[in-house]
Amino acid sequence: MTAPRSWIEDPAFAADRPFGPQTLPCGVVETASGQAVAVRVGDHALPLRPLADEFTLELAELVSADSLDPLLAAGRTAWSALRARVRELVTATAAPDSAELLPLADTRTRLPFTVGDYVDFYSSRHHAENVGRIFRPNGEALLPNWTHLPVGYHGRSGTVVVSGTEVVRPHGQRAGEHGPVFGPTTRLDIEAEVGFVCGGPVARRVPTSAAAEHIFGVALVNDWSARDIQAWEYAPLGPHLGKSFATSLGAWITPLEAFAAARVPVPDPGHPRLDYLVEDQPWGLDITLTVTWNGTVVTRPEFAGMAYSCAQQLAHMTVNGATVRPGDLFASGTVSGQEKRQRGSFLELSWGGKEPITLDDGAQRTFLEDGDTVVITATAPGPDGSVIGLSEVAGTVVAAV
Structure with a gap:
């Protein structure tokens, strides 16, 4: 039985490609409203701040930040919960309200966190x-x-x-x-x-x-x-x-x-x-x-x-x-x-x-x-x-x- 097709219409967003739903790396991109935490899906970036209402209150605060710093400090339980919820959102058949995909070729990335030691x-x-x-x-x-x-x-x-x-x-x-x-x-x-x-x-x-x-x-x-x-x-x-x-x-x-x-x-x-x-x-x-x-x-x-x-x-x-x-x-x-x-x-x-x-x-x-x-x-x-x-x-x- 074939799995339902995701709303993300990007050939690079597939399990046999490096940046399919099994990977979901996190970064920071420039958007019209400033820097935003995002997830890479295929050859696109998905900013998470516009989707904050799709997360719990704790995760909504983390995805609304302008860097990964708060997420890094939150710890393993929050990391796993965020990854699981993002996977649900990107593999759904219908796009969440306010979702916006940014082509990586046209998107500027930033150093995603404040480097300590x-x-x-x-x-x-x-x-x-x-x-x-x-x-x-x-x-x-x-x-x-x-x-x-x-x-x-x-x-x-x-x-x-x-x-x-x-x-x-x-x-x-x-x-x-x-x-x-x-x-x-x-x-x-x-x-x-x-x-x-x-x-x-x-x-x-x-x-x-x-x-x-x-x-x-x-x-x-x-x-x-x-x-x-x-x-x-x-x-x-x-x-x-x-x-x-x-x-x-x-x-x-x-x-x-x-x-x-x-x-x-x-x-x-x-x-x-x-x-x-x-x-x-x-x-x-x-x-x-x-x-x-x-x-x-x-x-x-x-x-x-x-x-x-x-x-x-x-x-x-x-x-x-x-x-x-x-x-x-x-x-x-x-x-x-x-x-x-x-x-x-x-x-x-x-x-x-x-x-x-x-x-x-x-x-x-x-x-x-x-x-x-x-x-x-x-x-x-x-x-x-x-x-x-x-x-x-x-x-x-x-x-x-």
Whole structure:
């Protein structure tokens, strides 16, 4: 028996498409009356404020906000209730009163929440080994602590920008023939990552079993990186100016609940985990990313091979007593696989600039040039053979100022 047809007449709003009723990511769009919380349905945005009367009083207040901040603070019970009610509304045969669909192509998205703390991890073993070989050719590819803890660093939340924002080539120090030199980076790179948006009550020492109470959803991240600046400042401490100038975030946050069918165990590290990193259920995610460079698909990283899950990263991030708060963001680190076609940065794809990448138009690249555009997309398996989508994160490089 065929299910009744939804009132949303958009071919992209189907269970076999990434943004059908099984996905329902949340974001913020510009409307005639200002910024509004919205849900992505296929290739359209559905603002929720005009539909406030279709929700309970608590949910009506959340959907009437101009950002996701109140929703993130509301917690898991409200997140699930909102998702369930939105699904009822968008799969009904008749449109709710005051419903308005906005074509994404004509709609401006905004950074959907106020970013609090931002932590970037380093959880792909293949990426860590590749970078180690490139940056430390005479040393160990993987340092001895790496298989015991999720390595990470605190980033700069003020430079997290929404997908589509131009990325200005940054200045900084880099190694020169006769000492350090200053100027625009000549080795601008990307890192294809998966980000996790936090919510719920403020908490410390979050166990892996409580991850779902503090992670609202998932979005793609591009951690733009200036490799020559990073290499110079890399020793003895960690990333600073080579990373802090821009981090792009997808405009639509796919609820964590949507990934129930995509959960997989993380790889065995080869030794016992410390107790606080042990999971009572798998929190790895079977996500496939696709990276295009000026329209050419150059790599397809697999997230399922990441050595640490979001639950383990959150547990490690808070185990010392640090808080997790609504609006905090943490990213997985570069997603890279064992094969060259699965590497999630251009540093790895070009092997430190020694192996140029040929694009479909015949142009050759090692690192990014002004005017280049990078787009990262991703999908995951959904329930009953459906597909879960993560909205694109895109950025175009512009000249240094």
